[in-house]
Amino acid sequence: MSTMRTTxxxxxxxxxxxxxxLLAGDLAAAGIDVTLVERRPHGLSNMTRxxxxxxxxxxxxxxxxxxxxxxxxxTPLPRxxxxxxxxxxxxxxPSRFNHLLVTPQYEVEHLLERRAKDAGVTFRYGTELRGLRxxxxxxTAELTGPDGAPFTLDARHLVGTDGVRSAVRTALNLxxxxxxxxxxxxxxxxxxxxxxxxxxxxxxxxxxxxxLAPFGDGWYRVMGWSRTRQxxxxxxxxxDEVREIARRALGTDFGMHDPRWISRFHSDERQAPAYxxxxxxxxxxxxxxxxxxxxxxxxxxxxxxxxxSWKLTAVLRxxxxxxxxxxxxxQSERHPVGAMVLRSSGxxxxxxxxxxxxxRTARALAARFLNAVRPASARAMGMISGIGIAYAPxxxxxxxxxxxxxxxxLREGRLYELLRAGEFVLIAPAGExxxxxxxxxxxxxxxxxxxxxxxxxRTAVLVRPDGYVHWTSR
Numbered sequence: 367m368s369t370m371r372t373t374x375x376x377x378x379x380x381x382x383x384x385x386x387x388l389l390a391g392d393l394a395a396a397g398i399d400v401t402l403v404e405r406r407p408h409g410l411s412n413m414t415r416x417x418x419x420x421x422x423x424x425x426x427x428x429x430x431x432x433x434x435x436x437x438x439x440x441t442p443l444p445r446x447x448x449x450x451x452x453x454x455x456x457x458x459x460p461s462r463f464n465h466l467l468v469t470p471q472y473e474v475e476h477l478l479e480r481r482a483k484d485a486g487v488t489f490r491y492g493t494e495l496r497g498l499r500x501x502x503x504x505x506t507a508e509l510t511g512p513d514g515a516p517f518t519l520d521a522r523h524l525v526g527t528d529g530v531r532s533a534v535r536t537a538l539n540l541x542x543x544x545x546x547x548x549x550x551x552x553x554x555x556x557x558x559x560x561x562x563x564x565x566x567x568x569x570x571x572x573x574x575x576x577x578l579a580p581f582g583d584g585w586y587r588v589m590g591w592s593r594t595r596q597x598x599x600x601x602x603x604x605x606d607e608v609r610e611i612a613r614r615a616l617g618t619d620f621g622m623h624d625p626r627w628i629s630r631f632h633s634d635e636r637q638a639p640a641y642x643x644x645x646x647x648x649x650x651x652x653x654x655x656x657x658x659x660x661x662x663x664x665x666x667x668x669x670x671x672x673x674x675s676w677k678l679t680a681v682l683r684x685x686x687x688x689x690x691x692x693x694x695x696x697q698s699e700r701h702p703v704g705a706m707v708l709r710s711s712g713x714x715x716x717x718x719x720x721x722x723x724x725x726r727t728a729r730a731l732a733a734r735f736l737n738a739v740r741p742a743s744a745r746a747m748g749m750i751s752g753i754g755i756a757y758a759p760x761x762x763x764x765x766x767x768x769x770x771x772x773x774x775x776l777r778e779g780r781l782y783e784l785l786r787a788g789e790f791v792l793i794a795p796a797g798e799x800x801x802x803x804x805x806x807x808x809x810x811x812x813x814x815x816x817x818x819x820x821x822x823x824r825t826a827v828l829v830r831p832d833g834y835v836h837w838t839s840r
Contacts, residue, residue, distance in 0.1 A: 385527040390402045416664035425833060542637075546635075603628050757834060790830060
């Protein structure tokens with residue numbers, strides 16, 4: 367039998383992007399000792415393609431007391447228009463956040479970094495992972511500090527949230543199968559002379575496509591691609607190239623001027639086959655990367671973190687009846703979601719690139735179908751926004767288990783306000799606390815207890831810290 371070694375930290379998180387920051391903040395808020403390693407020096411800008419926060423992610427941020435502040439730093443868009451034909455009315459989403467919030471990724475990072483620091487996360491900037499090894503009890507990370515000196519840290523678990531070129535995934539010798547879906551995309555933040563309106567727009571001519579979204583502070587995010595301009599990422603890009611793509615795809619460049627940054631990149635579709643290897647986990651772009659179409663990348667990573675954090679917490683607190691099964695459920699729940707996002711974002715970008723008469727006809731028919739059939743468009747919006755994502759229910763947990771819990775009003779307040787404690791919430795009829803199932807990975811002493819506002823409602827519901835139903839009474 368192995369003897370548990372003393373570790374430097376309970377959980378070592380590699381990568382201080384949004385996924386790593388949310389995960390580390392959750393763990394530290396739950397009393398777990400967390401160290402967050404980031405190879406960039408503190409304060410170095412991390413300009414990325416992420417620009418939008420979807421409804422389900424806003425719900426997760428609401429459960430952490432951050433959503434309302436983030437709403438002041440972006441522009442809520444209630445509608446999206448794709449290919450000049452397909453109108454998605456996001457105001458129909460069954461959520462308090464029935465829109466897409468357009469805001470730069472760094473605004474999300476600032477809020478999550480502040481929360482993580484306030485919760486007690488130990489940050490190590492300018493520190494790079496060189497390798498790792500693990501045994502039955504411990505993960506040892508081999509690191510290089512800002513001064514170039516090597517050192518090691520021991521942890522009970524390690525999570526790689528270090529992006530598409532993940533050093534953690536490399537150290538695990540995990541493949542990252544897939545391919546480049548599109549090359550030579552251009553990206554810019556610009557000001558406009560002409561006001562395009564409060565709308566997220568995606569359109570294409572067959573040989574070009576572009577999308578445009580307002581940040582709400584006078585800046586606009588524009589992304590574009592041209593079939594006739596396929597060059598390496600290292601090739602320079604200027605505003606004239608961005609303007610030309612916009613004119614061909616959108617019919618106008620809206621008088622673009624004064625770019626604050628411009629870049630060229632390619633987009634891959636890749637997914638790691640395993641999100642867990644022993645005591646090591648992958649989340650965010652380290653686990654999956656896909657087309658930016660639909661703006662789902664950062665959002666999917668944040669959902670990964672919300673799913674994993676409470677499971678690690680339950681295991682480290684000794685509250686999980688079956689720790690291995692609970693940790694394995696991270697793979698079984700989140701890997702299919704990553705695969706779905708690869709499919710949906712890939713479908714959007716391929717429709718945008720449609721240039722043959724057959725594919726353009728198929729795009730027009732798909733748009734007409736979704737515009738005409740409300741359940742189909744609702745399902746599409748549910749998948750893209752995250753509102754419609756559900757997990758397979760555990761055995762004996764009741765029919766709604768695995769589904770997203772709506773933000774219901776309870777006698778003690780809104781559900782997502784109660785979730786800010788970071789614990790399971792048990793909703794039950796007044797004066798009738800039910801017996802919890804033995805499989806619930808929670809200590810009864812930590813439960814947040816709430817009561818239905820409707821006295822006629824007799825069922826009980828146990829809601830996980832990530833806002834999904836864990837169990838319902840019969």
